[in-house]
Amino acid sequence: MSEKITIYDIAEKLNITAATVSRALNNNPKIKESTRELVIKTAAAMNYKQNKLALALKSGRSNNIGVIVPRIDSNFFASVIRGIEEELHPHGYQVIICQTHESTKRENENLYTLIDAQVDGIIMSVTDVTGENDGAFQNVLQKNVPLIFFDRSKHIDGVSSVTINDFRGGYLTTKHLINEGCKYIAHLSGDQSLEIFKNRFLGYKQALLDSGITFKEEYVIPVKSMVEAGKNAVDTLLQLETPPDAIFSSSDFAALGAIQELKERKISIPNDFCVAGFSNEPFTKFMELSITSVDQSPLEMGKMSARVFLEQVDKTDTIKIEKKVVLAPELHIRKSSSRAAI
């Protein structure tokens, strides 16, 4: 159909060289005004589109940025990506999406693929801190490609990160449960190899300590972020000698499962049992028995990550910037833990 129009085609038509066309289109001040106008008019008439690939090859910048997440179909990650996209779009960047599905191997592949694709930066949430792909990360850094972690971070020199204060999130939530009168607070914990879950747990522990409540190992149940896991956890917890009267779950989905199981057993929430989750997934607000949860401001997290990238992208190679942004978590107290509101 329509042939691809290049600056050579325009040059030929106007009996000038491609160099002049290029300069005219790039507002090079050395071009005669009349020539510039003519070129621009002709380019428009011929429906010329600059070939970004050629430009990218020449300049070494692709104007693409890679984003790696465990999966995209979770409200949290999708919202972060939205934030990134909105912040970067005005700067002419396109966002390339990769999913790891919580596999270190995939994460590894994605890193190499993005570097191959010459992205100008990578913003990601790591899959597993103990994963064996430091080589891939070092490869990114060696190529001087800015790397920014968000939410799930990993300690690597030269890598910036944007996280929330998970410790404080855990602390605030646990304190809140204590304030509501709960004495035996259990914790559904996530994968402790990930900082975020460790910190939520530590915040929980510290809140207990500060309130003179003894920490009990048996109250800590490791769960996957799934409804079913929450149900099973309740099952386990209620069989304890002293069953808990509250749960601080590091996952909203597990919190939901816990609530479902508690209801099943006719345990009244929040009267006899309080539950709080983490992430502020949309459904926590929508439920009839709305669920208390910690908001991670994913949109802001995405935008912030993008800003950190922009700060780094133009810096000279020699200066390694390592910026650690920590956002404040926000506890949304809802019915599942509001005894006062009953």
Next chain:
Amino acid sequence: MSEKITIYDIAEKLNITAATVSRALNNNPKIKESTRELVIKTAAAMNYKQNKLALALKSGRSNNIGVIVPRIDSNFFASVIRGIEEELHPHGYQVIICQTHESTKRENENLYTLIDAQVDGIIMSVTDVTGENDGAFQNVLQKNVPLIFFDRSKHIDGVSSVTINDFRGGYLTTKHLINEGCKYIAHLSGDQSLEIFKNRFLGYKQALLDSGITFKEEYVIPVKSMVEAGKNAVDTLLQLETPPDAIFSSSDFAALGAIQELKERKISIPNDFCVAGFSNEPFTKFMELSITSVDQSPLEMGKMSARVFLEQVDKTDTIKIEKKVVLAPELHIRKSSSRAAI
């Protein structure tokens, strides 16, 4: 830090030409086995990475595919994107995300940007069928870039689409409400300029007709896909001379709002009033009073769109393939409309 290694560097080191290196790395059969091995070993030792931009410029294929959605932070769109990514990743494609925020202008920009970026195809859900950017679509087609619509489609020659049978979704849901004994069924309709909403509405209308129920214009309330809109709609409907006893909402969010408002007014669901939504958003299942909804199998829709793209991408320019895939909607009957289950 580490310089960028090119095939010229390898060639220089081995005292051969870049052409030989290129051929060795590409398993060209004309290369001596010993040379091939040597090149491959040296390339690995030097940590050579093929520059995809150079390849893309030469071959005219970027191995990127553009995906345009109204917004990414909705379960439906995120799931579709997940499907696309999973299907295309094994084929070496990267997915580039663009959001329109329901703006035709942005949609237009995104189309041009993606073409500029030399994507190998575009998979999208249109923002507004009546939007004035046919020029942008024609531009895509003229460049022989495969264009595939999913969910929200637009009739354009040469464009394939993957949708669900919205008419049938509306029909099934309405029939179900009728079967539950509802006699006065209202409809919260979406933007009628979009096929999907028109078809859901037409399915609703047909179901009424087939059951001998008179269609009433005043039972159709246009809403945005928001909780608040659902509340307002109920407010309006209940002021009618003959208020309805059921709502088929084209949006889960509006359905949720409707339910909240009905509860507020102490109207018993599903006993006195049935409600059904559309999209099968995660929260519809999680609610205590779970909401009946139509599943659009977004993951499958994404994968199917990707497959249609793959079919078209290698075809010669002359043959215009126009494939219309219509997936079956699946009605998930839940508590908000299950009188039998009480």
Next chain:
DNA sequence: TACTTTCGTGTAATCGATTACATAATTACA
């Protein structure tokens, strides 16, 4: 041995845009 195949590499053009450097055209000034 002389001649034809076959094999393995090298040469150089190409993809499209940018840009340092060279050069031609114009203007400025004495």
Next chain:
DNA sequence: TGTAATTATGTAATCGATTACACGAAAGTA
């Protein structure tokens, strides 16, 4: 009018990989 300064444009290299074509060397055939 002659020369310097300025301005506008052309030439050609470059980014990195691929590939049609050319060519020398080795192997096969008579």
